Amino acid sequence: MASPSRPGLLPVAEAQARVLALGTPVPPVEVSLPEALGRWAAAPVVARRTQPARDVSAMDGYALRYADLPGPLRVVGESAAGAPHAGALSPGEAVRIFTGAIMPAGSDTVLVQEEARREGDEVELDGEGPAYQGRNVRARGLDFAAGDVLVARGERFTPARLAVAATGGVGRVAVARPVRVALAATGNELVEPGTPGEALPESNRLLLRALLAESGAEIVDLGILPDRLDTLTQSFAAVDADVLVTTGGASVGDHDLVRPALEAAGVTLDFWRIALRPGKPMLAGQRDGLAVVGLPGNPVSAFVTALLFVRPLVAHLAGAAEPFPAATSATLGEDLPANAERSDYLRAELRDGRAYASTIQDSSMLRTLARSTCLIVRPPHAPMARAGDSAEILVIA
Numbered sequence: 296m297a298s299p300s301r302p303g304l305l306p307v308a309e310a311q312a313r314v315l316a317l318g319t320p321v322p323p324v325e326v327s328l329p330e331a332l333g334r335w336a337a338a339p340v341v342a343r344r345t346q347p348a349r350d351v352s353a354m355d356g357y358a359l360r361y362a363d364l365p366g367p368l369r370v371v372g373e374s375a376a377g378a379p380h381a382g383a384l385s386p387g388e389a390v391r392i393f394t395g396a397i398m399p400a401g402s403d404t405v406l407v408q409e410e411a412r413r414e415g416d417e418v419e420l421d422g423e424g425p426a427y428q429g430r431n432v433r434a435r436g437l438d439f440a441a442g443d444v445l446v447a448r449g450e451r452f453t454p455a456r457l458a459v460a461a462t463g464g465v466g467r468v469a470v471a472r473p474v475r476v477a478l479a480a481t482g483n484e485l486v487e488p489g490t491p492g493e494a495l496p497e498s499n500r501l502l503l504r505a506l507l508a509e510s511g512a513e514i515v516d517l518g519i520l521p522d523r524l525d526t527l528t529q530s531f532a533a534v535d536a537d538v539l540v541t542t543g544g545a546s547v548g549d550h551d552l553v554r555p556a557l558e559a560a561g562v563t564l565d566f567w568r569i570a571l572r573p574g575k576p577m578l579a580g581q582r583d584g585l586a587v588v589g590l591p592g593n594p595v596s597a598f599v600t601a602l603l604f605v606r607p608l609v610a611h612l613a614g615a616a617e618p619f620p621a622a623t624s625a626t627l628g629e630d631l632p633a634n635a636e637r638s639d640y641l642r643a644e645l646r647d648g649r650a651y652a653s654t655i656q657d658s659s660m661l662r663t664l665a666r667s668t669c670l671i672v673r674p675p676h677a678p679m680a681r682a683g684d685s686a687e688i689l690v691i692a
């Protein structure tokens with residue numbers, strides 16, 4: 296194990312790369328489109344049809360030959376979406392047409408009904424009219440053609456990507472089978488949420504489950520484990536999953552037994568402690584295809600490390616091309632002091648496009664986290680920053 300002693304804690308980016316390397320990517324399965332939401336394409340999604348399949352009208356009005364304007368023209372039929380006009384248009388003729396309907400052969404332009412005067416079976420221009428030939432017509436293949444890649448391998452299935460896959464004539468897609476993630480909270484002081492009394496409700500498994508909810512992960516719940524070496528070791532030894540995530544017991548106290556228990560359960564540790572605040576005591580390792588991540592118990596530390604390590608690991612194993620949270624930037628609303636040797640992820644609020652860090656950055660404070668909409672990322676040894684400076688942020692709500 297790389298056991299970084301201070302100074303020289305493992306930098307966050309290096310720890311992230313090492314965590315990703317601990318897991319074994321899971322094999323693909325085929326699922327229906329609704330089941331694919333939030334998961335990643337294990338193969339490119341290729342269009343089986345051209346969209347639109349034919350030239351169609353973009354507006355309600357009259358299909359005609361541009362050269363025939365301003366008319367009057369004889370209305371010889373109707374083309375509705377799903378009920379096209381059978382015949383072809385001769386010069387001097389128009390067809391009543393609706394949005395999405397197929398353009399009759401011989402027509403090239405649509406006159407919108409607001410600019411048309413209709414009397415009996417005659418229609419003529421009444422307004423400015425279409426500016427050019429082809430106006431208000433969606434040409435065949437405007438959106439995509441059969442054979443086009445609609446969703447690339449490794450891209451995530453967002454609502455819009457599901458919709459384009461469906462429009463491409465695709466009903467089932469390849470994604471990784473659910474990544475099985477075992478979750479264990481540790482701590483004698485913890486009780487299940489909803490338990491009456493003043494004992495501390497356990498919230499880290501909930502946090503993790505919620506953070507992984509859209510990844511298609513399958514949670515194996517190991518519950519709350521007591522701070523006992525034998526119990527922890529037995530539980531860890533019995534885990535059958537792709538990833539084991541523990542929270543708590545990762546630090547240096549007499550009751551911090553997760554690390555020795557993991558080792559006793561056959562896990563080879565890769566690192567312990569990283570240059571991150573909050574989240575320093577995090578550890579990672581593996582055992583025959585099982586990736587193990589031990590998060591600190593403090594709820595905010597657990598959240599930040601889950602965001603930076605656990606969710607990216609699960610996404611990576613599930614085939615994500617870009618597993619890490621997308622960083623963006625914001626203008627600082629107030630000055631920030633110089634940073635020490637750990638990367639700092641400050642809980643902050645975005646107001647009017649400016650980021651304001653909370654005054655107290657204690658890693659136990661969930662209400663502060665719950666009010667935060669972003670984390671301000673402060674690199675190791677960053678100099679003092681001024682209000683108005685640009686800073687990297689991660690949007691979290």
Ligand SMILES: Nc1nc2c(c(=O)[nH]1)N[C@H]1C(S)=C(S)[C@@H](COP(=O)(O)OP(=O)(O)OC[C@H]3O[C@@H](n4cnc5c(N)ncnc54)[C@H](O)[C@@H]3O)O[C@H]1N2
Nearest residue numbers: 480482497498499543544545546551575591592593594596
């Ligand atoms: N002497 C030192 N003490 C500590 C150090 C250090 O370097 N030297 N590191 C501190 C840092 S940084 C962190 S972070 C914490 C994390 O330590 P553990 O991973 O051992 O966490 P615990 O002691 O088990 O718990 C910390 C805190 O969080 C509460 N907790 C734990 N699990 C949950 C849960 N599932 N739901 C809600 N709350 C939870 C627990 O009750 C404690 O209050 O160590 C520092 N100490």
Ligand code: MOO
Nearest residue numbers: 573574575596658
């Ligand atoms: O790193 Mo701990 O996570 O500061 O609170």
